[in-house]
Amino acid sequence: MTKGTISLIALVGVVFAILSSVFIVDERQKALVLQFGQIVKVQEEPGLGFKIPFIQEVVRYDDRILALDTPATEVTPSDDRRLVVDAFARYRISDVVQFRQAVGVGGLRAAEDRLEGILNPVIREVLGSDGVTSNTILSADRASLMQRITTQARARALPLGLEVVDVRLKQTNLPEQNLEATFARMRAEREREAADEIARGEEAALRVRAQADRTVVELVSEAQKTADITRGEADAQRNAIFADAYGADEEFFEFRRSLDAYEKSIRGENSTLVINPNDAFFDYLKSPEGVAERR
Incomplete structure (x- = not known):
């Protein structure tokens, strides 16, 4: 092997070693430098970082606010009217060292499982506390309930190196x-x-x-x-x-009354009256001589 070949191999090795010792952390990340599983350096600021090649490794974690949908949880308010609550939480990794120590190599998946184990009991505890009814949960007062859930979940998540930013109730339904x-x-x-x-x-x-x-x-x-x-x-x-x-004129009056009586008693073409012809009813139907003689 010639000296030129050896020099080229050495140069390539040096370049590779230099590249292996450099890592980049962008603004969305935090990084830990591990040596044999132990934390030797924390890189929270974006930019270039250095590590010992082949001995140290870099583990990056998301520094953004993340979301976690919790499974539906059945709660029993103080009025014993059971409800099924669907919630979601927003959180971020606040302390990468504590986070690494708490979840180990499990990463975000293990952290979310443990955070879910915190949220569900807190939701049941707050929504099932004294004075909280189903009407309270379904009214505008749910904002204060969500704040209570957030406060309690944040305190319990701190040992995991997590900061619970917010907890929201998406849906509140009755069991089937x-x-x-x-x-x-x-x-x-x-x-x-x-x-x-x-x-x-x-x-x-x-x-x-x-x-x-x-x-x-x-x-x-x-x-x-x-x-x-x-x-x-x-x-x-x-x-x-x-x-x-x-x-x-008494005589005219009697004549008029007689005519009215004739009109009322004789109606139609075949009207028949059975009465004595010498009765005074027919005085004005007789000849004037007969009437005079009767009087």
Whole structure:
């Protein structure tokens, strides 16, 4: 082997050693330099870092805010109305050294499993505490409940080197076995409200009809009264006219009354009266001589 070849191999080895001793940490990461599994250096600032080639290794961790969806958790508020809560958390690695010591080589997956084991009990504890009802969880007060969950989860996650930024409740539903009973109760309540509305409507309709019937009776009674008064006044005027006519010409009055009687008693073409022909009823149907003789 020539000296040139040896020099080239040596140069390549040196370049490789130099490249192996340099690592880059970008702004989204934090890094640990490990030597035989032990932490010898922490690189939290972005930029170039150096390590001993072949002896030391670099482990990088995400420095961004991460999200974790928790599985649905069943909680029992103080009113014993069970709910299924679906939540998610936002967290970040705040202390990479403590994080490495807590989760070891498991990394983020192991950390999320342990964080999930923290969140679920905290959610059940807060939502099941005294004074917290299902209506509280479903109302605007849930914001304060989420803050309580965040505070407690943050304190319990600190030994893992994690900072819990926020915990949010995504969905709050009833368990499947309770849905049908809840819907049945809601239907019964709506039917009862509908029956109450119908009853109130019928009661109002009865009052309106009664008032209308009363008004009709009063109007008819008043009209009948007015008609009777008018009819009585007309009869009085007629009788007065008849009396005046009778006093002025007694014979004409009797003649007029006889004609009215003929008109009322003889109606139609085949009307027949069975009566004594000498009766006074026919005085004005006889000849003038006969009438004079009768008188």
